[in-house]
Amino acid sequence: MCEKLMMSENSYEYKDFLEAVKKQFEFIVKEEKKLFVTNAEGLFDAYLNNLPEKSRQHYNCKTCKSFIEKYGALVTICDTGKIKSVIWNENFAPDFFKESVKAMKNIVLNSKVEEVFISEIEILGQPATGKWKHLSVNIPSTMVYHKKLFSAKQVSAEKAEDFRILKEGLKEYKIETVKQAVTLLKSESLYGFEKCLSIAEWLMDVHNKCANNKNSDNILWKAVATAPNGYCHIKSSMIGTLLDDIVLNLPFETIRNRFNQKMDPLNYQRPKALPTEGNIARAEKIVKELGIEKSLVRRFARVEELEKVWVPKIKNEQAKKGGVFAHIKTKSSQEKNIEMSPITITFRKFSETVLPLAEKIEYLVENKKRNYSAILTASYSDAPPILQWDREEKRNPFSWYVYQGGSEYKKWNLSLGYCTVNTVCMQPSMWFGHYPNQSKSVFFILEGAKDTEYMDAGNAIFPANLKSELREIRSTIEAYSKSALIEDYDNSSACGIKLEYGNNFDAIFRVTNSTGAVVYKLDRWD
Structure with a gap:
């Protein structure tokens, strides 16, 4: 011995x-x-x-x-x-x-x-x-695996099932079919394409690595171990429905209409029926085991809590100067503010060339339905993470909501004309890391914007944003969310206009810098 x-x-x-x-x-x-x-x-x-x-x-x-x-x-x-x-x-x-x-x-x-x-x-x-x-x-x-809900042995068994499902998926959907799906998604002609594009590209990469490789099973095991949750379940996911339509050789318009209908926010990953008694009982058990009771309570976020990419410089300089009349424009400053016709520009170019020099930004509120939005966060600072992008090592409990089809300016306590932008921030899931199954968007937080009809919105906990261990109880969580209220309305200051990747913006901003004011029309992301 x-x-x-x-x-x-x-x-x-x-x-x-x-x-x-x-x-x-x-x-x-x-x-x-x-x-x-x-x-x-x-x-x-x-x-x-x-x-x-x-x-x-x-x-x-x-x-x-x-x-x-x-x-x-x-x-x-x-x-x-x-x-x-x-x-x-x-x-x-x-x-x-x-x-x-x-x-x-x-x-x-x-x-x-x-x-x-x-x-x-x-x-x-x-x-x-x-x-x-x-x-x-x-x-x-x-x-080291630390999660409470499932044991390491259970997770390992789930990975083994993922391996089986992925292997079957690769056999059913050939590389040529997957490539066609990637091409369609990259064309940005399908609504919500970004939620499937990363999965399709991942699947194409796995296909390419396995081609003519005697170690293809090992490649699949590594893919299973490193894939984001849900990627291996090809057949039962949205990417599977797109691949099925391609295999059936359906016309493009039919494929697009079917895809758009399924990706509609009112349908995508949303339960179609009320939760069963069994699901409610299971939800009670899971919520208790994970200790996430507090995490289900949400409040309106405040502008000072956001991860910002731009803040107004004029306001900061005036605060430093102080004085009762610091905010009044001088004759010379008025002469500089000669406005021209709007310059059409993408958000990417705007963020690279305009934002760094902008001292003040104003958004033109028009009599049209827009994606006005509110950013939310956890009411309790010690509430455990339930969102995909919220991690113990880097807390980020922020989320957002918009109304399907947009909403009127009056509903958000706004008036027609230019409104001051208090800050610019990216969508919360983009703050600390990359989550490819989430869309991309930018928020222009507007002075005085509030959702005056928030009591009809529930508390905006959406199944598509939750961690995978909560997937099985999503119908119960959504039913709870519909009946709950968002807290701290009086301190709500993180509301504004949300511009989302893949959509046409048609959003007009007046930007003031050291040389004067210029009007820009943001038409798309890039």
Whole structure:
């Protein structure tokens, strides 16, 4: 056993062996954050049988045997589908153990990946029993599974099901079909295309990597382990309905109309019936287990809470100067403000060339229905995350709502004519990271804008924005949301006009900089 080696001639090499295993593991997980379990067998026998015969009994340790049999078969998968042993590398091992390590590594490299490895513990193995040292490694805390609702074993089983579904999907939808879907989505002619484009591009990438590759199953395992939630469920998702229509060779207009109808915000990921008693009971249990009761309470956000990309400079300068008459324009400043016909410009160009120099921005409120919108947040600062883009390590509990088909200016406490823009911010899901299944939009927060009919809006918790573990109870959550109220209306100051990627804007802004005022018409994103 290991403890018998303390005074043996190989005791120092044994210590080096323990360190070599740790070194190999740390080297691998520094680059690869997803680990996989293979069906490798006979590792402990290979370990003992490749040691000098007279020393084998000394190393016949139950604790180390348990580590080798539980974790010795772990691998990572590279982009080409080749696997690499997470634990064994003879180049790091001391001479006495080289042949054993090499033998175990060869067994692992000739094995088959069977599941995604998910750990709820930070230490694999038992580092010591008393004063005796054993094989063990430490998993980085960022790789440890901490969620409450499902166990690591359940999540691993779900990944195995994702593997099966994805493999069937690739067989059903050939690469040519997927490429056509990508082309249609990139044309931006389908409503809500951005929610499916990233999935279609991901699927095309998986298809390309698997083509004529003997390690295609490994590529699928890596895709399953790294894919955003829902990506593998091709057949049952919106991308599946588009692919089905392409396979049926339907006319483009028919495909577009069918897609647009399904992606209508009133239909997309929205429950079609009231929740059942069973779903309500399940929802009560999940909400309690996750401790998210407070997370369902929402309030209007305040402008000072937003992650801004622009704030007015004139207001800030006047605040510094102070004085009762600081806000009054001078004759010279009035002479500068010669307005011309609106300059048509994309939002991308506007953000790159106009925003950096803008001292003041005003939005032209017209007698037309527009996407006026309010930004919301959690009422309780300690409410756990429920939104896809809200994470414990980087809190972002902000969301938004608009009315289907737009709304009238009067409903938002606005008057016709130019209205001061208090700040500009991107859609909350864009603040800290990239969430490709979410749309892109920019908010121009307007002075005095408030939703005067907010009591009819519920509290705007939408199923498409929730974390995946809440998907099964979305009908109950939506029913709750419809009957709830948004809090803190009196302090609502983060409301304005929302311009969304993929739509025609037809939005007019007057921008004042150091040289005067210019009117711009934003017509599209880019």
